Amino acid sequence: MKITEMKGGMVVQIGIGVSELSNARQAVKEALHQALHSLQFPDLTFVFYAGDYDPQQVWEAAKTELHDREYIGGSVAGLLTYKGVINQGVSVLALTGITATTAILDLDPEHVFASGQQVGDALAAANHSSGTVMMFPSACQVQVSALIRGVYSRLGPGFNYYGAGIMAQFTNKGLSTNGIAAVLLNGVCFTHRIGHGWMPFGEPMLVTKADRNVVYELDGQPALERYRKMINQLVDQDAASIDKRFQLGIPCKNQEYLVRDIIGTQDQALICVTEITQRSMTSLMTTSVPALPAIAKRIVEEAFNRHAQPQFALVFDDFSRKELLQHDFVHEMDNIFRVLKDLPTLGLLTYGAISCPLGTPLFYCKSLSVSVGGEGA
Numbered sequence: 001m002k003i004t005e006m007k008g009g010m011v012v013q014i015g016i017g018v019s020e021l022s023n024a025r026q027a028v029k030e031a032l033h034q035a036l037h038s039l040q041f042p043d044l045t046f047v048f049y050a051g052d053y054d055p056q057q058v059w060e061a062a063k064t065e066l067h068d069r070e071y072i073g074g075s076v077a078g079l080l081t082y083k084g085v086i087n088q089g090v091s092v093l094a095l096t097g098i099t100a101t102t103a104i105l106d107l108d109p110e111h112v113f114a115s116g117q118q119v120g121d122a123l124a125a126a127n128h129s130s131g132t133v134m135m136f137p138s139a140c141q142v143q144v145s146a147l148i149r150g151v152y153s154r155l156g157p158g159f160n161y162y163g164a165g166i167m168a169q170f171t172n173k174g175l176s177t178n179g180i181a182a183v184l185l186n187g188v189c190f191t192h193r194i195g196h197g198w199m200p201f202g203e204p205m206l207v208t209k210a211d212r213n214v215v216y217e218l219d220g221q222p223a224l225e226r227y228r229k230m231i232n233q234l235v236d237q238d239a240a241s242i243d244k245r246f247q248l249g250i251p252c253k254n255q256e257y258l259v260r261d262i263i264g265t266q267d268q269a270l271i272c273v274t275e276i277t278q279r280s281m282t283s284l285m286t287t288s289v290p291a292l293p294a295i296a297k298r299i300v301e302e303a304f305n306r307h308a309q310p311q312f313a314l315v316f317d318d319f320s321r322k323e324l325l326q327h328d329f330v331h332e333m334d335n336i337f338r339v340l341k342d343l344p345t346l347g348l349l350t351y352g353a354i355s356c357p358l359g360t361p362l363f364y365c366k367s368l369s370v371s372v373g374g375e376g377a
Contacts, residue, residue, distance in 0.1 A: 012097035012188065012375070014312050015039045016344045018081060020089040024053035028061035031090040042066070044100035044183065046314075046346050047073035048166075051088030055168035058090070059175040066172065070100045072183045074136055075167035077319040080347025082337050084330070085322070093312065093346040098187035101126040102171035106179040112143040115180070116150020123184040124154055132190055134314075135163035135361070137180040139351035142213040144274050147180060148354060148361045159184075161361035162192060162371050164316040164350035188311075188373045193303040194355040196318075196367040197295035198259050200249055200283035202234050210278040215248070215270045218282070222268035230284050244324070247366065248272065249285035253358055259285055259366040261320060273352065273365055287366075289324050296321075296368050297335035303370040304339055311374035313340055315347040318367050322349060336368075343372075 017034030021027040028047065036042060047062045055075060062071055079086040103122035107115045123133065135151060137144050144165065152161065169181035205226065209217035218226040224242075231246055242262045248270070249257035260282075261273040276282065296317075304310060315336060322329045336347070353369035354361050 012095065012311060013039050014344050015042070015094040016346070017092040018079065018086070018089060020086060022088070024057040025061040027053070027090040028058055029065055031092040032062070032065045035092040035094045039094055039096055041096065042069055042094040043096050043098045044185065045069065045071040045092060045094040047071050047090065047092050048076050048079065048346070048348055049073070049090045050076050050078045050086060050349070055170070055175060055177065059170040063172065068172065070102050070172055070183070072102050072134070072136065072171045072181050074169040074181060076348045076350055078322070078349035080315060080317060080333060080336070080349060084333060085349065091346060091348070093344065095188070098185055101184045102173055103182045104169065104171040104174045104176055104179060106176050107138065107141060107147070112141070112146045113150040116147040117154050119180055119182050120151040120154025123182060126184055128184060128186055130158045131184050131186040132160045132162065132188070133182060133184050135161065135180060135182045135354055136166045136169050137163070138169060138176070138178045139165040139167055140178055142274055144352070144363045146275065148363060151182065152361050157359055160190060160192065161354060161356040162190070162314070162369065163354035164348065164369065165352040166350060189375065190371045190373050191303050191306040192355065192369070192371045193299045194353060194357065194364055194367050194369045195295060195299045196259055196364065197292055198247065198249065198257065198285040198287045198366055200257060200285055202230050202284050204281045204283050207276055207278055207280050207282055210276050212275045213272045214266060215272060215276055223270045224265055224268045227270060234284070242270070245286055247285045248276065248282045250276065250280060250282055252362070256357070257283070257285060258362060258364060261365045274363055290328070292321060292325055293328070293331040293335050296332045297339060299368050300336050300339040300370050303372045307372045307374055309375040310343055310372045312344040313346070314371040314373070315345055316350045316353045316369040317347070318353065318365060319349045319351055320366055321368065
């Protein structure tokens with residue numbers, strides 16, 4: 001546990017806990033007891049798990065231990081710790097001295113933007129004009145960009161927006177397996193950085209036909225055919241199908257790109273992890289895999305060094321980075337925790353991340369997201 005006195009006499013207390021017990025209820029209980037050893041009444045508790053636990057049991061166990069206190073969490077691909085990746089376990093980070101309002105919603109797949117607006121309305125009921133919004137949408141939701149835009153449309157630019165894609169989602173208000181969990185925090189300031197290390201190459205392409213997350217045509221040609229031609233021309237090799245080393249990217253401001261993972265094909269169409277808008281420009285993206293750990297170190301340093309009084313960190317690392325690095329992912333982990341040292345950290349392997357470096361929330365693939373929290377940043 002770490003205790004820091006805040007301005008105005010408020011005291012923020014931070015507790016962390018991890019359990020690898022095989023029984024879901026016992027694992028939640030053990031992790032929470034570690035985190036809450038000296039915290040009687042947490043204002044917000046993050047409760048995330050990895051592995052094959054029953055989400056209902058995890059949610060019920062958290063509710064039993066935390067009673068009516070606010071909590072948020074769900075299922076992720078792995079837990080990141082100083083000792084390595086935990087594939088089966090529960091990780092907890094608890095905070096006092098802040099205010100928090102949670103929301104949970106099952107998504108209507110035909111009205112995703114409206115679902116986001118409902119979540120925004122629920123958070124807006126707290127009557128705050130600023131703060132930090134953490135969103136954890138279902139990783140199965142292909143219209144996640146529309147969802148987070150719906151939240152933003154109700155809350156507006158006075159807030160910072162962070163989060164990540166996860167599987168099951170829950171708060172103290174309920175449990176969902178294909179929804180969104182969100183929380184509005186006040187009383188803590190964050191410095192944040194997000195990055196991926198992927199770069200565009202070759203000539204830009206126009207998305208001439210697309211529907212949600214399926215790209216049918218690029219430059220008026222069947223998307224898969226155009227994708228293969230681009231790779232063949234640029235690297236002089238035959239691309240029989242999709243290649244995980246080459247993804248699509250959407251240009252943003254300041255020469256930044258949003259990577260869009262290609263996760264499959266449908267006849268001559270490319271299926272992406274989330275939506276790509278028709279008539280948008282896109283480029284092929286690639287990266288130097290051996291350079292990814294060094295890029296991760298720089299991202300963490302930028303978030304950590306900008307905070308005047310860092311007290312804890314939230315690290316969301318895209319699962320696809322681990323797949324690319326394979327055994328070398330340990331170097332990315334080492335670099336992350338070498339910078340954070342003994343800072344209480346909730347580290348998660350997630351399915352994409354949410355950030356707002358340009359003001360409005362955007363969904364990022366292949367990215368490492370780091371939020372460092374504490375008194376005035």
